[in-house]
Amino acid sequence: MAIYRKNDVKDLLRQEYVLLLGDSVQRSIYKDMVVLSQGNRFLSHRELKTKGEPTFCGDKLVKRSELTNGIHYREEREYVTKDLHLKFCFLTKIYNDYVESILNSIQDGTSPKPDVLVLNSCLWDITRYGPNSMASYQENLQKLCTRLQEILPTTTLVLWRTTLPVSEDVRGGFMTKDAEYRKDMLRLDVMRANYFAYNIMNKFSYDVADLYYHFQFQLHRQARDGVHWNMYAHRRVTNILLSHIANAWDVPDPVLPWHNNSKINFNESDVMFNRTNVLCEAYGHLDSTKKVISPIRAPSRKKPTDHQSAGILYSDVYTVPDDIHVEEEYEILNPKLSESSKVMLPSAPYPDKDAGPSSSGPLRLRRNRISTTGYKQPGRASKMIKERLRKERESEIARLGQRDANHLERFDKPMVGRWVRSHLVRNRQRYYY
Template identity: 45%
Template sequence: MVLIVDHRKSPNEALKSVSHQQVLTLLHNKFVVVLGDSIQRSVYKDLVQLLQKDKYLSESQLRRKGERSFEQDCLVEGGCLSSLHNGTGYREVRQYQTDHHLVRFYFVTRVYSPYMKSILNDFRRGPKPDVVIVNSCVWDISRYHSEWTEDYKKNLHQFFDELKGVLPVETLVLWNVTMPLAERIRGGFLAEMEHKMSHLRLDVIEANFLNGTLADGYGLDVLDLHFQFRFSLQHRAKDGVHWNAVAHRRISWLLLRRMAQAWGITLPCPPASVGRQKPRYF
């Protein structure tokens, strides 16, 4: 099912629609897994933040990667425990755990690979996730093959096939469609790929159509973040790839609203105190 939400709703309105207490209740005794790149890492971080307080992520929290601990989580593998780099072999596994909540993040650079197979084996061994939030696109289409379409399509099929075979039917799988890239991208893992910058944002649009269509065909929920944020580019970071804290709180709201819908729960309006802190912009 493709989830389309009114694009006229501003990120600040979205912030007012979710609170720490609601997230604590909604994710009570739930195991949530987030798979993907640095944007997905910030998706993970905002969920961890919301499980503890009504507060935006700071600029430094959004920018950092591989740190030993973020808001009482722990770095399980990779990151600063090995080496911080921008190569396709970079690994980072994070986990936040309480008596009633478990949230885990795996950094991945390819939607299907030997490393992804090892993650799926983690799911086989258990525990089984209640929710999997996944995206893999920009690395797939920019770092492996210049003619990426067939390779990416094949890997998507393999990933969706195995994921469906590993997870119980009641697991909610949310595919996050890649957010809009700028025409010019600065810094980060794409800095050395100047020859691809002129058309990468258009490649992402093509890849989004492919991955969203396939994900929908496999019965996954598709959250079209490219559509959602196409008129909210003021919340994109100066590097042309990442997004600020307001955007990530809106993503959390979209994800949590879908979880609530899937579980037959209505999210009431939170207290007016939510979002009292003004976020810093990039």
């Protein structure tokens, strides 16, 4: 896989018509190609999230329906210059009346025949069309490939892009309340759908770019909704697709941007995986002296970069109660601490009276949302927490005896809410302070 820059994209796709059909991830791929054709920069966070805008970097909004998350949403965008012609059409189903209208316009000459056709549609197909959606998905893929063979010339490069991995907690626009029953099995359904799509495309001798394979170990680049991806991931997708097109046309890969700089030496694997330092070196400089400020700020040390790191950080320091979900977002209140310098809480059954917090301070985590039990902890213990502590203290006194009661009294004070996250450890015999 090569690294493509502005001039490389123009040289490869000069006077070529590229048509992209797919969902919101496909739209971001279209936007990244438009941005890369204009300059060596990344997509911004706002550009990735926005949909249906009147214009994007000089392109034209050809058609758009009302902004909804329904299956009838339509959006068509087109970017035309003297060197490049890109078009995107939003799909919620791989083959229906809308897709047939696009194919008919190509067949009757209303729209030009594409030189490259990049296809993908999966998540909407298998979640929004009933319990038999997987079988219908395979049938629609067969119908689409049959129609493509009828209307497209043999010179058109048909490229199927496999669906990227999704996380366990998916919150995309296609995941409505009616589709919640598919949430637990969606990751496996995506793998099945990719398998079916590969076999069908291979049967019709169409190309397949297996992006699921390339991104199954790069989930750290996934957005918080579990479906979309950040700017580095989309630049790697663009490089993979452009490399595939170049290989199909027997065009040599472009030389690396730093090939004449003896001070820069990346490993071949780093270049192949498009690691962040490689991408920043390739697209983060206008020249040898001036750097481009990244459109997305670097992850702050105050917040974990993803749900998984938040869960690991939380569970390593505290015992997680049943009513707290570690997948939710937490905020580290002590900015001086990092994950490598965590302050472990005392391991003694009860801390000494005079033993204060460590010099660096305890690692305190604050929830950004209200707990599922209906209370929050804003710094002072709420009535519900104090009542629970009182009951637990009485049961502990009855079991351990009066001699340990003086150690338990401190947990009735209002300041406890600042320091106690889970007031009982797993063995129900010790307190963390």
